[in-house]
Every structure is written in structure tokens, then in C-alpha cells.
Amino acid sequence: MGCVPAAGIPESSHSSVCTFTASSNDDLVKCVQDFWAQEVIPSPKGGGLSKMERECEEHFLNTHSRDPTGRSVVCLPFISTPTGCEESRKLAGYMLERMQRRFSRDPRFAQLYADFLREYQTLSHMERISTEEAKSAYHLPHHGVLREASSTTKLRVVFNGSQKSSSGATLNDKLHTGPKLQQDLIDVLLRWRRHAYVFTSDIEKMYRQILVHPEDRKWQCILGSETPERSPESFQLCTVTYGPASAPYHAL
16 A cells, blocks of 8 residues: 555645555465365265165165174175185185285384284184185285374284185175264264363274174184294184275274
8 A cells, every 4th residue: 555645735734545455365265265174074975875774774774683692793795605615715814824924024013913812812803714615715914004193093903805806806896885873073073063072992802892793703814823834724704894895984
């Protein structure tokens, strides 16, 4: 903004003409727009459930139950029956050999892994199956991820339901994933703003609190061996397992 004396008027009268200059700052405008956009509550997505999601819901409603102790029992929601059980065992064996080589280089990692599998078995979350049963079982490769920064679980064992066979198919290709059941984060945060205090909690071993029906456990087996010198043995996982595509849906 600038002011100059008006033409033809004595300076003693203090009259002046003012001019203004306006400019647009695109970065500032976008910053303000983004700030207000955070406060906009998104409209719910319409359309309802897809055909596949409805099939998964109907399967769950028709097959889930509770055992005599009150624990939930679920069946795996297959789109079609998996194949390649024999090949899955070979692929799982290759992964176990790779893990054992790592065990020999890292004794601490080997001990954490052994402790994890021992706890899994002690809690009856997995059980040994016979050689004959293992022939018709689908085996999941597994590997460990060390999380040094974690204050609780240093080792996370990953069961891979997306391992491809020679045909290119995976176990997860045969499973429904189910509809999205968790709330959007923005909905949770907006609800928190209504209260002076909020509490959060964690369910220990959340997935593993839910049993998988005994007839479906053959589709989630693993190979394990206490030492590299011992022949691998097959175990079936008795609870909902992180790795298969349906696990998050079942847990929620």
C-alpha cells in the first residue's frame, strides 16, 4: 500500500490518494485449504457389500460356533478348495532350511525362534500331526522378523499364506478376505474429541484367542525341527493365524 498527495491539493490539507497491491500466495492458500480439509467428515461410501463379501459373511454366519468353554470357533471361508499340498510341503521345507542356516549364524535368533514355537505348542495353539496326515496337509512357509526396538515381542514369526506354487496360485487366492470391519481412524479420533479422557488397550494374542474348526486345520500346517540334525515334523495351527487372508476378518 502506498499514499501520495492528491494532485492540485496543497500538502497542508493532508489529503492523499491511497493505492493497494494484492498478490496471491499459492502455497499459503493450499496450506489453509489442507488445514480445513482435515476437519471435513468424509461421506460414507455407498453400494453395500460386494458379492464376494456377502458370500464371506454368509459363510461366517452359517459356520461359526463356540466350544464348551465359550471360545469362538471359525471355519476358513474358501472360495474354492486349495490344491498342491505335496508341493506346499516342499516349499515349506526349503524355507525351513534357509531358517536353519540363519540359526547356525545367530544363536540368539535361534533361541527366540525355538521359544516361540515351544510356547505355541505349550498353549495348544498348534499340535503335531502324523506323517500320514501331513501328506494331505497344506504347509505354510514361515520366517522370523527381529524387532530390536520392541519392548515386548522381540521376534515376530510370519506365516506366509501368499507363497506361490508352480501354477502361480496361493492359499490366499482361495480364501475370502471378507468385508472391512474396522472403523476408519478419523471416526475414532473424532469420537475421542468428545471426552476429556480416553483409554486404549490391547488384546494379547488376539488372533490366537479364536479356534479354527478341526476339519480346517489341515490347511494351515507348518514344518518345524528342534535341531537341524532332526528330520522336520509337521504341526497344524489350531487357532486363527496371521498370514491367511481371512485372519483379520475372523479376528474382528
